[in-house]
Amino acid sequence: MAPPVQLTPAPSPGTLPPHHNMKIKYILALLFLVFCCLSCKAASGLGLYKAFLQSDLNMNGHALTNGTRISLYNGSGQVIINMWGNESSFRSNAITSGGDVRIWINGTERFRVTDNGEVIATGLGFVGAGVGITTFNADNITTGTLAGGRFPALTGDVTNAAGSLVTGIKAAVALSGAPTTTTASAGDSSTKIATTAYVVGAASYGSYKTIAQASASHTAAVVAGTYFLANGNVAGVTGTGTLYPPVLIHIVGADYPTVNGVAPKLRIRVVLAVNDVAPTGNFTFGLYPVTRPGTSGGTGLDIYTMGTVVSGSNGATFTTPAADSLGTAVSADFALPADGVYVIGVVTTATVAASSHLHMQALLQYHNN
Numbered sequence: 260m261a262p263p264v265q266l267t268p269a270p271s272p273g274t275l276p277p278h279h280n281m282k283i284k285y286i287l288a289l290l291f292l293v294f295c296c297l298s299c300k301a302a303s304g305l306g307l308y309k310a311f312l313q314s315d316l317n318m319n320g321h322a323l324t325n326g327t328r329i330s331l332y333n334g335s336g337q338v339i340i341n342m343w344g345n346e347s348s349f350r351s352n353a354i355t356s357g358g359d360v361r362i363w364i365n366g367t368e369r370f371r372v373t374d375n376g377e378v379i380a381t382g383l384g385f386v387g388a389g390v391g392i393t394t395f396n397a398d399n400i401t402t403g404t405l406a407g408g409r410f411p412a413l414t415g416d417v418t419n420a421a422g423s424l425v426t427g428i429k430a431a432v433a434l435s436g437a438p439t440t441t442t443a444s445a446g447d448s449s450t451k452i453a454t455t456a457y458v459v460g461a462a463s464y465g466s467y468k469t470i471a472q473a474s475a476s477h478t479a480a481v482v483a484g485t486y487f488l489a490n491g492n493v494a495g496v497t498g499t500g501t502l503y504p505p506v507l508i509h510i511v512g513a514d515y516p517t518v519n520g521v522a523p524k525l526r527i528r529v530v531l532a533v534n535d536v537a538p539t540g541n542f543t544f545g546l547y548p549v550t551r552p553g554t555s556g557g558t559g560l561d562i563y564t565m566g567t568v569v570s571g572s573n574g575a576t577f578t579t580p581a582a583d584s585l586g587t588a589v590s591a592d593f594a595l596p597a598d599g600v601y602v603i604g605v606v607t608t609a610t611v612a613a614s615s616h617l618h619m620q621a622l623l624q625y626h627n628n
Contacts, residue, residue, distance in 0.1 A: 455519075464518045464627040467526070471623040473506035473603045481611045483540060485565055487549070487602040488621055494605065498552075500560030507549065508601045508623060515595060521627040524592035527603060529575045530585070532618040537582040540609025544588070544621055545573030546596070547604045565604055569596045573606075575621075582615075592628060 362370040371379040412421040416433075419426045442456045443449070473488035475495075486494035492503035515523035529544045548566040555561050571593030577586050603621045611617070 464521070467624040467626045469622045469624050471506060471508040471603070472620070473623075474618070474620040477538070477607070477611055477617040477619065479536075479611050479613050479615050481607075483607045483609050485547075485604055485606050487547070487563060487565060487604045488619060494619070495563065497565040497604070498562060500555060500557050500562050502560060504561070505549070505563055505602045508546075508603075509599075510596060510601055511598050512595050515625055515627075518627045523595055523625055523627050525572070525595060525623060525625050526590050526592050527572055527575050527621055527623055528587070528589045529577075529619065529621045530587050531577050531580055533580050533582055533584045533586075534614075534616045535582050536612055536615035538580065538609075538611045538615040538617055540607050540611075541579060542577045542608075542617075542619070543573050543606045544575040544590075544619075545569065545604060545606070546593075546601050546623065548596070548599050549602045550600075563602070565602065568604070569593065569601070580617075592626075595625075 359371055359373045361368055361372075367381075369381050373379070407424045408422045410419070410422060410424060413419045413426065416429055417426050418429050440452050440454055442454050443451045447457075474491050475486070475488040476493050477486075478493070481494075485497050487497065487505040489495055489501075489503045489505050495501040495503060495505055517523065525546070527544055527546060531542060545568040547568055549563050550566065552562050552564055572590055574590030575588035577588055580586055603623060605619065
């Protein structure tokens with residue numbers, strides 16, 4: 260027996276078959292799309308471009324508007340908007356984790372904001388008032404010149420007003436370490452800071468100072484010998500009782516310290532005057548230690564015994580001084596002797612000529628050199 264046959268009911272009057280309905284829907288959708296395009300084209304003269312999408316719009320190619328191309332691209336986590344008319348572009352990774360926002364101009368990246376907030380600009384400089392740029396961290400300014408008006412006020416030993424590079428030094432600055440400055444000239448009495456070099460050059464320790472002065476006379480017929488100089492009286496003879504006191508000099512090394520690494524030194528400077536008659540012989544001055552014997556040698560007399568001349572002190576020598584001469588002589592520097600009592604003495608080599616008379620004056624001086 261043959262299977263039953265399904266018969267399709269005949270459409271009612273005034274209706275179309277289903278496949279005809281589908282074709283009509285396609286035609287209507289196409290007409291709507293054409294209408295939208297024509298509407299957009301008509302609105303282009305007014306600069307109006309609007310589109311409302313209920314779902315994703317997938318485009319293969321480019322949307323063109325007045326010769327300017329706009330591209331939307333969602334590849335590798337990026338959204339790119341290119342405006343080809345001036346080759347500018349905007350690209351964003353911000354829609355993905357760890358993305359950033361970048362701006363290219365003419366194919367070169369000029370500006371970037373990273374996902375951690377870092378702003379990177381690769382242009383040649385900033386142009387504009389910059390009114391809102393007030394919270395930059397100055398630690399990030401690694402190159403360039405900061406305008407003087409941007410400087411804060413200094414409040415330490417060196418001070419300035421905010422926004423000014425004119426600095427000053429506050430009163431009563433306590434210096435530490437080893438500050439240096441230029442060395443003032445000798446004799447400069449200004450208020451400049453004195454360096455150690457200036458003090459060394461200007462301090463008096465380098466100059467000679469007189470610590471003792473002795474004078475004596477020598478007259479005709481006085482024999483050769485070793486004599487000490489007194490206080491304006493005739494020279495006294497070592498080991499012989501004398502009425503006139505010698506110039507006794509007490510030397511203590513601690514009174515003459517080493518200064519700036521320079522040890523103290525002594526010298527003897529002498530002036531010898533001769534009357535109309537030359538005395539004959541030579542006269543050599545030096546520094547001698549002096550002691551007292553157990554007995555003074557008689558009533559109203561004192562005896563002083565001169566020891567060995569201090570090494571280097573006997574350099575002031577007069578060789579056969581001439582009549583009516585006023586000679587000068589000076590020894591070389593010599594080291595301080597041991598602590599003790601000393602006198603300035605003179606050694607003569609001949610008896611003073613008849614009618615001759617001499618005046619002798621000697622200075623014992625010291626300095627650090």
